Amino acid sequence: MVAVSLRLYSGILVFVQAAAVYARQWNDTGKGSIIFEEAWTIPAFIPQISKTVPPVGQTITELEANLLDIHNQRLAGMDANGVDYVSRSCLKFQKRGSTIVEMVLSCASPCIQGISDQATAEGMARNVNDQLAAEIANNTVRFGGFAALAMHNATTAALELERAVKELGFLGALINDYQQSGPDNATLLFYDQPEYDIFWAKVTELDVPVYLHPRTNIQQIQNLLYGHAPWLKGPSQEFADTLSTHVMGLFVSPTSPLLLDTLGNEFRRTSGESMIASFELFSATHTQTDSELARQIPAGMPMLRNLSSYWATNLLETTSGNFATELFNFHVQQFGLRNRILYSVDYPYVPMEQGTAWLNGLTETMIDEDLLALKRGLAVELLRLNR
Template sequence: MKGKIILEEAFNLPRLAEQEAKKYASVNAAVLLGKALADIDGRIAQMDEAGVELQILSLTSPGCQGETDPQAAHAMAVESNNYVGEKVKANPTRFAAFAAVSMHDPKQAAEELTRAVVELGCVGVMLNDFQSSGADGNTMLFYDDPSYDIFWSTVEQLSVPVYMHPRLPSPLIYAQLYAQRRWLVASAWGFANQLSIHILGIATSGVFDRFPGVQLVFGHLGEHIPFDLWRLDHKLDRDRFPEMRMAKDKTIRDYFATNMHITTSGAFSTRSLLSAIAELSTSRIMFSIDYPYEDGLMEGSTWFDNVPISNPDLLSIGRENALRLFKLDRAPHNVQPGLSLRELEVGGLRGPIYPDDATHLRTSTRTGIQ
């Protein structure tokens, strides 16, 4: 399928790329990962081969959220937004961008987001889970705290989505939970385990009730949340937890119908996607790759183009949902909505179909990327 849009696709500032890549990859793989994170312009050939029309770029995790010093975190956000803004300006039909913000100060975050959207044209904001704070990095700032209402209000006024992305844990959490099982700390399990708590904290704190226009996006087929919706809603007992601030007549499933979306980033499992569709419908799901943490664009694209769902559903998940949510039909991106199945050559990519859904295992083994 041509015309796909992908939206969990990382970059890093060239001065940081190779060193920071060592947090997520083996020694040998870190060099290649760093180069891939730093090289934005070189992605277009891969995009053409994989049928990707446009990718939304985001500063790689942890980005500003990993900076414990508020001034350094804000400086990184400004630098990153200016840098990626120039990249998008040079090629707006192939790239868009998420803003980066420091979340130490909610008012400052709102102001930088406004600048990034209004002046630089960013189509949303990427938050890499909690904001590290404190001298030892063990203070974690979460955005369900009422002090962040000024940030959520600005998000609603700007009408741009917030993408919630995982990150590595604080030093204390790592020492207590992962030090003796470090293979579980990142994408294998820890990322989803930690981020899902933050996402559910935002929902149950009433953010969507106070700011109903806020749209939250998260990847990896929903960080486990869609597969536990029944139990979540069954166990959020209002009598037992009267202090829970979400509306008394709402469930987490309700918010998936109005405020929350997921992507396929880094989760190329046919069975899992079909289950997510059954829980959420195709209208709340968007295709993504998780480049360059997944090795290239072809594996995920070939998998997606061969998923056994209807052609209209492929079109919705692969293109139209993201086009509409991020308003990519507007200048300067001007992505054309409503193209026909024939124009987009739906079903065009051919490749191996893995009935055991083991492609991700093979990729991780090959590259050493966490």
């Protein structure tokens, strides 16, 4: 199963879930929400953040402080906004006036995917994972983690994921789109190629989720595509454009697990795999895309089903940072709710209060069962928090 965020520019969450190593203890209030795309970083990555435009009313210094923090303003915001549990990129919000029970934390984009040197990236991935594990060790009932991975070598990535899940207790991984590499940073590695089969096999074996999240492009691409209009960089346009290309590659690639036909929510080749992305990834119906791709079948494209079919059976979506009720309703109509759409915020780039206000507004039009499914039900199942 694959999850996609309601923000069609944000990211893809590829969730492949692993069998629980132990019975997880977490702050289960029975009504708090769970969110998936909540950023955290370490001081070494602050230079990556320095060019980010902070939220309205916030300075870059305040944004950096919020990214570095876990137990102070972040936890206070969770309590004030109904989040039970956070696993960097996973955050739970409760209904009106309730508290966020749990949050899943992960390294802010581009993190390891912005490091071209393989040895440096692999060492930093271990360092980030160890630091995150140490940071949340005294409050794992509220915080969980997604592993950072260097994707230069699929075997190394698979082993680090296994270590993070089995030794550090992480819930999966978050990968920030393509891995840049090479001496000039211009070699881009995409995970739809056959050399990544061993990685996806490990994800399936562990049965944990992988979140494919957006990133800013390397400078060469930014100069070519956005030099004329730099305001379109980032979430306004760049994220959706770049990540959707990567995801589409997973659909049409002859070696991709997304390529193959499915049985229920399991991939025939790597059963149990799940991908999550944002609503922004696609903003309209797939009719034209399906039609255009169908023309490629005689030319040898190995895709077995159309995009709409894969989207409806193998993708999960999150609302991360895009609290547009009209868009939400459209995606519910297109793909369903209870087994397809997950609530998320994208803190600290998006204030938790925005998500809370949106959820509170949904109480006027949604039945309690559907609202709980959006806020927490599918997340509990996906992360296997109760197993």
